[in-house]
Amino acid sequence: MDFKLFCMTFGIVFLAELGDKTQLTALALSSGKPTCWFTVFLGSSLALICTSALAAVGGSVISRYIPAKYLIAVAAVFFIIMGCCMLINLACKGSSPPSA
Secondary structure, X not given: OOHHHHHHHHHHHHHHHOOOHHHHHXXXXXXXXXXXXXXXXXXXXXXXXXXXXXXXXXXXXHOOOOOXXXXXXXXXXXXXXXXXXXXXXXXXXXXXXXXO
16 A cells, blocks of 8 residues: 555545535534434445545546546646636625625
8 A cells, every 4th residue: 555645645635624515514413413423423434435435436447548647637627617616606796794
């Protein structure tokens, strides 16, 4: 096993997931029933494992047909487009406070 790759993957995914909607969902679910926090932990952990497995296997399969540099470029363009869409959405809403 490539320990450097393992550590890099852990660090990047850990930081990317902080404050993510998945984490906020787990927080909301466990706050509804504080005594069932471990059940929420197991459920959300299994979900993250499954989605990560799909991504890892999918990336492995796709990389057989498309070079990694193109996959990285497509991912970068996708993130830039998503960021621009978020900025445009924010600009269109203006700086008015949300209505109650």
